[in-house]
Amino acid sequence: MLRRTPLIAIIFYLCASQLQAAEKPRLSIDEFFNYVDISKVELSPDGHSVVIATTRADWKQNIFRHDLWLYRDSGAQSSLIQLTQSGHDTEPQWSPDGKWIALLSERKMESKDPDSDNSHDSEDTKQLYLVSPSGGEGFPITQGEEELHSFGWSSDSRTLYFSTRQPWTKDQKEENRKKWKDTIQFRAGELGDTIFALDVSAAISRRRDLPGKPQTGKDEEDKEDVTPGARPVAATPWHVAQIAVSHDGKKLAFITTSVSERQEKIAEFEIYEVPLADASPQRPPIRLTENNAVEQDLRWSLDDKHIFFTVEVGDVSGPYRDLQPHLYWLDPETHAVTQWSKDFSGAIDSYSVTGNGVVVSGQLGTEASVYTANSPAGTLAQSDSWPGTYEHISTASHSPRVAVVYSSLEKPAEVYLADDSSLHNARKITSFNQLFTERNLPQGKPYRWTADDGTMVEGMLIYPPGKFEQKNLPLFTLIHGGPASADGNHFEADWYQWDRLAATNGWLVFEPNYRGSTGYGDKFLLGIVPQIVSRPGKDILEGVDALVRDGIADANRLAVGGYSYGGYMTNWLITQTTRFKAAVTGAGAVEHVGNWGNDDTTFDDAYFLGGLPWEAADRYHDEAAIFQINKVKTPTHMVAGADDIRVAVMEDYLLDRALHELGVPSTLLIFPGEGHSLAKNPWHGKIKVREELEWLKKYGGATQ
Numbered sequence: 064m065l066r067r068t069p070l071i072a073i074i075f076y077l078c079a080s081q082l083q084a085a086e087k088p089r090l091s092i093d094e095f096f097n098y099v100d101i102s103k104v105e106l107s108p109d110g111h112s113v114v115i116a117t118t119r120a121d122w123k124q125n126i127f128r129h130d131l132w133l134y135r136d137s138g139a140q141s142s143l144i145q146l147t148q149s150g151h152d153t154e155p156q157w158s159p160d161g162k163w164i165a166l167l168s169e170r171k172m173e174s175k176d177p178d179s180d181n182s183h184d185s186e187d188t189k190q191l192y193l194v195s196p197s198g199g200e201g202f203p204i205t206q207g208e209e210e211l212h213s214f215g216w217s218s219d220s221r222t223l224y225f226s227t228r229q230p231w232t233k234d235q236k237e238e239n240r241k242k243w244k245d246t247i248q249f250r251a252g253e254l255g256d257t258i259f260a261l262d263v264s265a266a267i268s269r270r271r272d273l274p275g276k277p278q279t280g281k282d283e284e285d286k287e288d289v290t291p292g293a294r295p296v297a298a299t300p301w302h303v304a305q306i307a308v309s310h311d312g313k314k315l316a317f318i319t320t321s322v323s324e325r326q327e328k329i330a331e332f333e334i335y336e337v338p339l340a341d342a343s344p345q346r347p348p349i350r351l352t353e354n355n356a357v358e359q360d361l362r363w364s365l366d367d368k369h370i371f372f373t374v375e376v377g378d379v380s381g382p383y384r385d386l387q388p389h390l391y392w393l394d395p396e397t398h399a400v401t402q403w404s405k406d407f408s409g410a411i412d413s414y415s416v417t418g419n420g421v422v423v424s425g426q427l428g429t430e431a432s433v434y435t436a437n438s439p440a441g442t443l444a445q446s447d448s449w450p451g452t453y454e455h456i457s458t459a460s461h462s463p464r465v466a467v468v469y470s471s472l473e474k475p476a477e478v479y480l481a482d483d484s485s486l487h488n489a490r491k492i493t494s495f496n497q498l499f500t501e502r503n504l505p506q507g508k509p510y511r512w513t514a515d516d517g518t519m520v521e522g523m524l525i526y527p528p529g530k531f532e533q534k535n536l537p538l539f540t541l542i543h544g545g546p547a548s549a550d551g552n553h554f555e556a557d558w559y560q561w562d563r564l565a566a567t568n569g570w571l572v573f574e575p576n577y578r579g580s581t582g583y584g585d586k587f588l589l590g591i592v593p594q595i596v597s598r599p600g601k602d603i604l605e606g607v608d609a610l611v612r613d614g615i616a617d618a619n620r621l622a623v624g625g626y627s628y629g630g631y632m633t634n635w636l637i638t639q640t641t642r643f644k645a646a647v648t649g650a651g652a653v654e655h656v657g658n659w660g661n662d663d664t665t666f667d668d669a670y671f672l673g674g675l676p677w678e679a680a681d682r683y684h685d686e687a688a689i690f691q692i693n694k695v696k697t698p699t700h701m702v703a704g705a706d707d708i709r710v711a712v713m714e715d716y717l718l719d720r721a722l723h724e725l726g727v728p729s730t731l732l733i734f735p736g737e738g739h740s741l742a743k744n745p746w747h748g749k750i751k752v753r754e755e756l757e758w759l760k761k762y763g764g765a766t767q
Contacts, residue, residue, distance in 0.1 A: 087503040089528060092756075094502065095564050096120060096749045098556035099495035101468045102129075103154070104455050104478055107161050110462025111136050112196060114146065114155040114164055115478055117495060120745035121150065127745055129153050131166060133196060134492045136480065143493060146194060147201055151187070158220040159460065163263070165223060166201065167211060168192045191225050193267070204266040205290040212256060213317070215306035223263055224296070224315060226256045226303035230289055253322035255300035257344060258315070258337070259293040266292060296342035301331050305359070308339075309367040314395070315339055316351070316370050318358050325663040325708070326376075329383060332357040334372065336395055351398055355383040362416050369394055371421070373411060376547070376667050383670055385547060387581045387588055390414055390423060392439065404436050404443045410549075410581040415458040415465075422446075422465060422484045424453045426582040428521060429509045429551030433467065435484050447487040452553035458484075465489075470554035472507045472525075475499040499556070505566035506531040509552075510573070512609035518590070520602050521583070522575035523550045524615070525566045536571035537620035537764055540607060540643075544627030546579035546591055546599065558741055558748025559626055561755075568756055570622070570763075573610060577602040577632075593673030595655075595686050596635040603632065604640065618642070622763035624755065626650055626702075627710065627739065634718060637699060638691040645762035647755040649702040650710040650739055653718045654687040661711035692721045698728035700758040702751050704737030728762070730754075 103116040115132040128150035134143045149170040156165045169187045189210035194201035204223070205211060207230060214225040231239070231254075243252075269291060301319035308315050315337040321327060335348035351370070352358065356377030363370055369392040378384040379391060379400050387410040390403040409427035420437035431452040434443035451471030458465055463483045470476035475496035481489035507525040514520050530536065541562055543550050556563060562572040576583065577599035579591030591599055610616035622645040625633045630651020637646050652658040656676045659668045672686065673679045684690055699722055703715035715731060722729040732754065734747040741748050 087501060090499070090502040090504065090563065090567050092564060092749070092753060094498060095556050095561070096558075096745065096752075098475070098499070100557065101455065101476055101478060101493075101495065104457050104466045104468060105155050105157055105164075106457040106459045106462075106464060106466040107157050107196070108159055108460045108462075109161055110459035110464035112161075113457070113466045113478065113480060113492065114157065114196075115493065116153055116155055119495075120749075122745065124150075125744045125746060126150065127742060131155050131164070131194075132493075133164075134478070134480070135196075136492075141492070146196075149201075152192070152201070154214075156214070156216060158216050158263075159218050160220040161196070162220065163193050164196055165214060165216065166192050166194065167214070168201065168203070169210075191223065191261075193263075202270050204261065204263070204270060205293070207290065213303050213306045215308050215315075217308050218310045218312050221263055223261045223266075224258055224306050224308060225261065225293075226258045226306060226317070228302070229254045229257045229298065250323050255298065255322060256303045257295050258297040258299075258303060258306065258317065259290070260296050260342075261290060261293050266290075295344045296339065297335075297337045297346075297348050298344035299335065299348060305361045307361045307363055307370070309363050310365060311367050313339055314367070315342075316361055316363070316395075317348070318361050318372070325665065326357065326667070327665050329355050329357070329377065329666055332377075334358050334361065334370065334393065349395075351393055351395055352379070352400065354379045354400070355381070360414070364392065364416060365418060371414070371416060373414070376664070383666065384589065385592075385667055385670060386585045387547070388412065390421065401439045403439045404434075404441060407434075407443045408584040413454055413456045415456045417458050417463075417484070422456055422458055424456050424467075426452075426549065426551070428582050429523060429549070429576070431551065431553065431582075433465075433484065433486055447485045448489075449486075450552055452551060453486075471552050472554065473504050475554045475556070496554075496556075499554075503528045505563050505572075507552075507572075508532075510606075510610070512606050514578075514602050514605050518578070518587070518602075520575065520577065520606060522573060522606055523552075523562075525562045525572040525574070527566050527569050527571065530571075534614045535617050536615065537569060538573055538607065538610060538616035538622070539565050539570035539759060539763070540573045540575065540603065540621070540623045541565065542603065542623070542625030542629035542632045543574065543576075543580070544625065544629045545581075546577070546628045547581050547588060549576045549580040549582045550574035551576075551582070558751050561752045564752060565756070565759070568760070570759070571616060573606065573616070575603045575606045577606075592671055593679070593682055593686075595671040596631060596688070597686060599632060600635050600639060603636065607642075620644065620764040622646065622759050623697075624648060624759075630710070634688040635686075637697040638688050638694045641694075641696040643697045644764055645759050646697045646699040647702075647758055648699060648718075649751070650704065650707055650715070651718075652687075652710055652714045653689040653692070653721070654714070655683045658710065658714060659683075661708065661713070663708045689717065689721065692718075693725065695722065695725065695727055698758070698762040700755060701729065701731040702755075703731070703733055704739060704741055704747075705733050705735045706737060707739045709739035730758075 100118040105114045113134040121128045131146040133146040151169040154167045191205040192201040209228045212226045304318045304320040321331045334352045356379045357375040358372045360373045371392045390411045393400045412424040414423040425434045433446040455468045465481045478493045479489040510524045511521045611618045623643045624647035626649040630648040633648040634651045703712045719731040
């Protein structure tokens with residue numbers, strides 16, 4: 064009898080859990096699209112407060128709201144308040160003394176000065192604002208027609224450095240209007256950035272003296288768009304993506320990016336240094352890197368002897384290669400670059416510098432855990448953390464505390480605060496997505512199969528609610544974009560990652576981490592070159608075959624879909640097999656020459672295909688869906704942003720024209736004003752998924 068007690072307890076627990084899940088209502092599409100995305104967390108210097116940036120849909124105004132929230136921890140008392148109200152506020156940064164939070168905002172400012180040339184509503188250009196953590200609305204401390212690109216605090220909190228395109232004088236503006244009218248000079252008409260220094264106390268005083276009025280700054284050159292008191296310290300022919308000031312206040316480092324907002328020349332993306340003692344726009348900044356990588360996430364080490372950074376795409380050590388995101392630091396004196404924890408085979412998603420080294424979020428396979436390291440040669444040590452995904456790590460300069468965003472398959476993303484990096488005592492401090500915990504959510508697990516060349520490939524299976532690990536289910540293969548990305552044990556709910564909504568509508572969702580995905584080592588990621596669609600296409604189809612062979616998926620009810628690179632793959636796969644009953648694709652190319660010319664990430668396209676169009680013409684042909692499009696029988700639904708420059712809308716028109724010519728059932732939705740990310744109007748993403756679900760229901764054969 065005693066031996067049976069644990070078994071009885073387990074059976075009772077499982078039955079109770081299933082009964083509790085059955086009592087919860089299923090997630091509706093309206094609820095799904097009210098998910099709150101947490102884009103950034105910043106821990107205060109003393110560790111007692113956290114500023115949080117969120118994005119959520121505003122259905123009445125047809126926009127995504129970007130709000131800042133403040134969590135205060137006062138011992139037994141704690142509170143979470145909305146810090147800003149405009150809906151246009153991003154990129155919060157604490158001043159090192161903790162007295163201010165600087166941020167970027169695109170809110171409009173109305174002038175009350177009838178004598179001002181700017182007495183109308185100003186354009187919604189991104190400007191620098193300050194807000195007090197003690198309360199009160201934020202106020203602008205910069206102005207002008209040119210929007211800010213980046214900013215950073217001095218270590219003594221007395222100065223804010225910011226970058227903006229070099230403003231034109233009044234005469235330059237007039238001459239440009241006369242000569243060019245409304246003509247756009249692509250590339251030639253762009254100017255590089257100037258970095259300015261602004262005394263914070265003086266800017267606050269000017270704001271208090273002139274409440275409600277824009278400040279017109281005119282210097283000896285009659286520059287109308289210069290913020291009063293702003294002193295130029297450096298200039299560059301590129302735009303400045305990020306600014307970081309050394310802790311001793313003697314040096315400023317910055318990362319450059321293209322003026323055309325396209326990744327066309329790798330040399331446009333580098334790290335520079337400015338000695339502040341004798342800084343001048345006439346003195347060229349010191350170039351610290353010269354490599355084939357796009358650097359990002361810039362931070363100084365606490366002793367100012369090194370500059371940390373990660374790499375978005377490219378390789379710091381030799382010819383261009385798209386590696387996983389790794390963590391590096393460079394010596395400003397010798398310009399030597401060293402990779403941290405080189406033995407870690409996963410991807411570094413975010414990091415923060417501490418007195419003992421670094422705390423990082425590292426993705427291995429389908430898990431993204433927290434790790435620590437105390438030296439570049441040291442091994443990343445995994446912290447005592449829960450299964451799932453940790454991201455947006457933040458530490459404090461005067462506290463061992465750590466703030467982080469955590470989620471898992473069945474736990475929506477929230478902000479957690481821990482007393483140290485072990486995270487064993489982390490407590491949830493937000494409830495933005497509480498509603499999702501009150502719904503009967505799908506369950507999931509990893510799934511592995513072996514590719515034709517013997518490589519182990521992994522993905523995720525998301526089951527319909529109440530059908531976890533059941534067999535013979537209708538299968539929807541949802542392919543992630545990137546390709547340098549991966550699906551795993553995390554929670555996301557939006558127009559791009561809508562697996563839980565598809566599962567709630569009766570589909571077993573298969574999310575393959577094909578060759579080219581992150582989290583499985585650089586060799587696995589590089590396996591996509593130069594077979595940009597055919598190699599990962601085999602991985603995906605072999606995964607579908609394995610699921611059918613294992614009796615998990617119903618071979619007669621298969622569908623496929625994806626967006627961006629997931630759209631590329633969908634377009635390719637429907638030319639390789641007719642087994643899919645329905646396809647939903649968005650922002651995916653069907654050929655590579657036009658896409659190379661229109662894409663804003665040109666050099667990685669050429670890398671994936673093994674050369675420029677005139678160097679690898681056969682491969683541009685062989686890896687393109689359009690030249691095999693006559694094989695397609697699958698009813699296909701398409702979507703695109705009208706202003707997309709990542710994958711031009713012409714690719715979708717081309718696919719639509721071809722399917723129409725072939726008589727294949729198809730439809731195309733174009734979202735006006737949207738770029739690649741569908742970030743303008745939340746209704747567009749909601750309509751996208753609503754119609755995709757209807758298409759799958761009409762042609763795919765799944766029933767709830």
